[in-house]
Amino acid sequence: MQIDFIKCQGSGNDFPLIDGRALALDDATWSAIAIALADRAGPVGGDGLLVLVEGNGGAAFGQRMWNPDGSESETCLNGLRCVARLGFEATGLVEARVSLPTSTADAAIADPLAPGVVTIRTDVGPVSTRTADVGLRIDAPELIDSAIPGLPSDRRFTAVAMPNPHLVTFVDTLDEAELVALGDWCEAAPPLIPGRANVSFVTVDHGELFVRTYERGVGLTDSCGSAMGASVFAAGLTGRIGFGAPVTVRNRGGRVVASASQDARIAIAGNASFDYDASVEIDLANATAGPVTLRRRRDDEIFAWQAALGTPPD
Numbered sequence: 001m002q003i004d005f006i007k008c009q010g011s012g013n014d015f016p017l018i019d020g021r022a023l024a025l026d027d028a029t030w031s032a033i034a035i036a037l038a039d040r041a042g043p044v045g046g047d048g049l050l051v052l053v054e055g056n057g058g059a060a061f062g063q064r065m066w067n068p069d070g071s072e073s074e075t076c077l078n079g080l081r082c083v084a085r086l087g088f089e090a091t092g093l094v095e096a097r098v099s100l101p102t103s104t105a106d107a108a109i110a111d112p113l114a115p116g117v118v119t120i121r122t123d124v125g126p127v128s129t130r131t132a133d134v135g136l137r138i139d140a141p142e143l144i145d146s147a148i149p150g151l152p153s154d155r156r157f158t159a160v161a162m163p164n165p166h167l168v169t170f171v172d173t174l175d176e177a178e179l180v181a182l183g184d185w186c187e188a189a190p191p192l193i194p195g196r197a198n199v200s201f202v203t204v205d206h207g208e209l210f211v212r213t214y215e216r217g218v219g220l221t222d223s224c225g226s227a228m229g230a231s232v233f234a235a236g237l238t239g240r241i242g243f244g245a246p247v248t249v250r251n252r253g254g255r256v257v258a259s260a261s262q263d264a265r266i267a268i269a270g271n272a273s274f275d276y277d278a279s280v281e282i283d284l285a286n287a288t289a290g291p292v293t294l295r296r297r298r299d300d301e302i303f304a305w306q307a308a309l310g311t312p313p314d
């Protein structure tokens, strides 16, 4: 099949994005498209597949998101900004309620983070710290800055359902090998957390957060929006930052400005950058992609984002 897509990124989390509102495809087909398009060894590559869909329950439009391994996630918050942007362009709205598989979010065009950078604010919640919602098979009803019996780590974690599952720990120094080992352990769907989890190591410096995440279904990524949201909430719950105040959250891919409230709502403002528009042939039987036909390059957006990060254009 031939399909049009936009290659987009939010805070360096990059995705092929498809307007699926007029496409009647079943979940197995979307899963195969995700595997084909997100494959880093293929012609597109990404941290998953984003799909703009019709909204449910009065929402203006909706989002679905598949990981590169073909599993569907409950949410993707860097992706939500890109989906919302496409939804706004399709509907003429500048703010909207967005439906996700098990929750809703509010999205609105926001003041640019930097010149030329399309910026969207999303508000989600209430998020949950109930271990059952996170998918942890454990006696404790919630885990806030606590050791997790059975997890191969002595660190203290906060478990948050965004609603996708997150385990967040605050560290003095970021040990990537340790993060990968723990992420790999969760990725094997152990009895403690059979639905797997996104695992983040977070440092706090002068009121700013740096978040490094091993994503469920992906591995190490340059950025994960729901992890940044979970980290800000965990930082508030553990007194590392104040509730209500916007904080800068950095990662390998960029930065967002986020805040969490005591009643478990999380706001994130960040970029929703479109890099190029293209169409691609997908072999559904083999879940592979190619060739790609480029329709439009969006170099202005690429350069604006690079300038915002202080990196010279390639």
Ligand SMILES: N[C@@H](CCC[C@H](N)C(=O)O)C(=O)O
Residues within 6 Å of the ligand: 013, 047, 048, 067, 072, 073, 074, 075, 076, 077, 078, 079, 164, 165, 198, 215, 216, 217, 218, 223, 224, 225, 226, 227
């Ligand atoms: N990168 C995303 C999260 C994507 C889903 C995640 N891998 C999961 O399976 O929960 C984000 O920006 O939130």
